[in-house]
Amino acid sequence: MSKPEFEFFPVTDVEFTVCAGGDPLITERILSKDPVTGVATRILRYAPGADSTPIGVQRHDFWEEVYILEGSFEDLTLGQKFGAGEYACRPPGMPHGPWRSEEGVLTFEVRYPAGGEKR
Structure with a gap:
């Protein structure tokens, strides 16, 4: 399996949801996601004052x-x-x-498996 195929659509149709870790100041819009590998394309939003210290340093098994x-x-x-x-x-x-983030931040992120392999 891979990410689903989509033609252009309004990104604003996708709701922001709270990211893993549960901090309501850190949210994401998942634009597409591979259900097998879990890699995704997303918009990440930190509201002003958001701090990811509780989840610590991040390391992934995928490219980002x-x-x-x-x-x-x-x-x-x-x-x-x-x-x-x-x-x-x-x-x-x-x-x-x-x-x-003191002022807030909005990022566009693309994630994909290491070496393009399926897990």
């Missing part, structure tokens, strides 16, 4: 590409702030976060 659409957030491990127009490409296993 992130483009910041609006606002900014700070990687608390690196002590570095990233803002609109910046991009990251993270290979499987790369540590990142936790994150805090």
Whole structure:
């Protein structure tokens, strides 16, 4: 299986839901998701004041590409702030976060399996 096929549709038709971890200030719009691998394309939103410290440093078993659409957030491990127009490409296993956003941030993320394999 893979992500479903979609033609253009209004992204605003997809509701924001609370991300894993349960913080209501950190939400996502899942635009497409592979039910087998769990990898997804999503819009991630941190409301002003959101802080992902409780979930700690993240490492994934998949590739993750992130483009910041609006606002900014700070990687608390690196002590570095990233803002609109910046991009990251993270290979499987790369540590990142936790994150805090004073003003709020909106990102576009694409995730896909390591090596393109199915699990």
